[in-house]
Amino acid sequence: MKANVMNMVQAINDAINIKLGDDPNVVVYGEDVGVEGGVFRVTQNLQKTYGEKRVFDSPLAESGIVGTALGMCVAGLRPVVEIQFSGFVYPAFNQIVSHVSRMRNRSRGKYGAQMVIRMPYGGNIKALEHHSESPEALFAHIPGLTVVIPSTPYDAKGLLISSIESDDPVVFMEPKRIYRAIKQEVPEGKFSIPIGKGKILSEGSDITVVSYGAMIRDVQRAMIAAKEAGISVELIDLRTIYPIDREIIKQSVRKTGRVLIVTEAPTSFGPGAELISVVNEEAFLSLEAPPTRLSGFDTIPPLPKGEHFYFHSPERIFYEIKKLVEY
Amino acid sequence: MFTKFDPLKDKMLQVMDDNGNVTAPSLKPDISDKEVVEAYKLMQFARTADVMAVSFQRQGRMYTYPPNLGQEAISAAAGKIMRKQDWLVPAFREMGAWISKGAKLRDIYLYWGGYEDGSLFSGAPHFLPSAVPIASQLPHAVGIGFAIKYKKEDSVVFAFVGDGGTSEGDFHEALNFAGVWKVPVLFIVQNNQYAISVPVKKQTASRNLAIKSMAYGIKGIKVDGNDFFAMVTAISEAFEYARKGNGPVLIEALTFRRGAHTTSDDPTLYRTEAEEKKWEAKDPIKRLRGYLVSQKLWKETDDKPLLEQYKKEVEKEFSIYENYPPYKLEDVFKFHFKNMPDDLKKQQVEYEKFLNWMEARK
Secondary structure, three states: OOEEEEOHHHHHHHHHHHHHHHOOOEEEEEOOOOOOOOOOOOOOOHHHHHOOOOEEEOOOOHHHHHHHHHHHHHOOOEEEEEOOOHHHOHHHHHHHHHHHOOHHHHOOOOOOOOOEEEEEEOOOOOOOOOOOOOOHHHHHOOOOOEEEOOOOHHHHHHHHHHHHHOOOOEEEEEEHHHOOOOOEEEEOOOOOOOOOOOEEEEOOOOEEEEEOOOHHHHHHHHHHHHHHOOOOEEEEEOOEEEOOOHHHHHHHHHHHOOEEEEEEEEOOOOHHHHHHHHHHHHHHHHOOOOOEEEEEOOOOOOOHHHHHHHOOOHHHHHHHHHHHHOO | OOOOOOHHHOOOEOOEOOOOOEOOHHHOOOOOHHHHHHHHHHHHHHHHHHHHHHHHHHOOOOOOOOOOOOOHHHHHHHHHHOOOOOEEEOOOOOHHHHHHHOOOHHHHHHHHOOOHHHHOOOOOOOEOOOOOOOOOOHHHHHHHHHHHHHOOOOOOEEEEEEOHHHHOHHHHHHHHHHHHHOOOEEEEEEEOOEEOOEEHHHOOOOOOOHHHHHHHOOEEEEEEOOOHHHHHHHHHHHHHHHHOOOOOEEEEEEOOOOOOOOOOOOHHHOOOHHHHHHHHOOOHHHHHHHHHHHOOOOOHHHHHHHHHHHHHHHHHHHHHHHOOOOOOHHHHHOOOOOOOOHHHHHHHHHHHHHHHHHHHHO
16 A cells, blocks of 8 residues: 655644545534644645535634534534644533433433544643643543544544544644654555554563553653653553553553553543553563652643643653652 | 514513413414414423422432423424424423433433433434533534534524523534535523522623623524414524524523522522512413414313323333333443453452342341
């Protein structure tokens, strides 16, 4: 199969382009997604290709965007909507929590909510307030929602195609810090990556690190230092936050006996807590050190001059890995 | 019609007086005597089912229930216009419209009696389940309207909300989107004077609720919601307007909730008996009966056998609910996703193990 070198923005655009092309029920809208192609240009040129009927700018109202998308779903369409930044999703939270996640259950399967809610998330990009948060746990906590976070252009394309084709609602969170930071070969045409399946990026024997999104790259940098220190790290990219790939965590931690969860989200009640529960349930007797999370502080991410304290550097990740191996 | 009954001038469309005398013959809808009698019967049927639901709840045979008493003309008029291919996006106090759309009473009792199965409305397409969070259903109506337009279908969305709902952000976002997208949606506001205990004057400084249409560039009209003829006239004209691609319409139907907000509510805390009496005199069934009797289409004595027959039908439907199979464990889980995730399966399996353990202890 032919492949092109792409960044994540291009890969996501490619996935949406493919689905607009092969399914007339797919419509794409949100704030600035039409003429401008989105503030990150993720939907660039799609309106030119498919027309204003299928790719369009909506009024600036998140609840309206998600609420109307649910109406489209019950009437048979397959909307892919963009929330400009995850920090602006809260006006839509009522629609997501009260309706999108519930329509299938409430209607006993008569209506689904086959939509994708895309949103850039995550920080360390020297941004304004509300542009740096990682709210994935808020969505993963809601029964009925699927939450997907890619860490590479290749995964972004394959996972987004799966998400658009899913008959259930998917919150597709895009790590904006690496939107353009990573380039790789991505096959042309349609391919999909299954939702709910993590991936082992590096095999190792001393400790398992579970992470996702933009943190993967920082963990990989920490692993260089770990290797120099003689520590063999197994790195799992979770790729889907809910449903969690329990099996991949179980197999890995049973082998290594140690686990560090690395996320940007605040610590308390965060994704790290949930993943540690999975470790406790699935690999308790193999543990040689307390399952540990390296998460954000329970604080608001500081504005640019202070953000280096909040977001994990590779050194901080290595420091935690080393502590656990020496436990 | 929209110009004649200008919300800015606080005009209200009305066809008959409190006793059922037609005072505006030119505005009376062109429907046959037989159809009027059918509508009267539907209103009586819905009222019987509704009043009996309250008493079933009082007897502990059903859970919390929101009475419809006094608002039946609005639903009957909507039901009269709504076709099979049209969509109903309900709030929760429009039983007559549900019945017209194809809901069976057993569905309604199943829902308020604690089974999600009551929202399935099998055999009744284009019918959303009840939306409990106020006004949050209105953006769905607009999305459906978008899909109708997108697929070039001949269909109109009937979306219901109450007076309190007009304060919610989703009401305004929905009207705004509907105006921009010019979708075939009728927003029917049942202004029954109170949002639980809060009167309309504490919801808004607007002169009326229909006026809110104007900010969104859409049509709006205020109608006597206890006047079946006025409601049919308003809804049919709005329906044709929307169906022809002119965009959405906001219809304020002025009415009064004669019962409580729900069976858990006590209206004596916030309204007077005098006010209740005033509205009893404007009761929609009383008014339509007045018309039918004056036209010799109905006799006062015809009510009794009709209501007897309806009570029997209600009892029969209620007994289907009361004899419904017990709630199954799998029904808690199986509708959350098209394909159930392993996590969820595991939770069900763990509970089954517990049940087996309980069984073994017996």
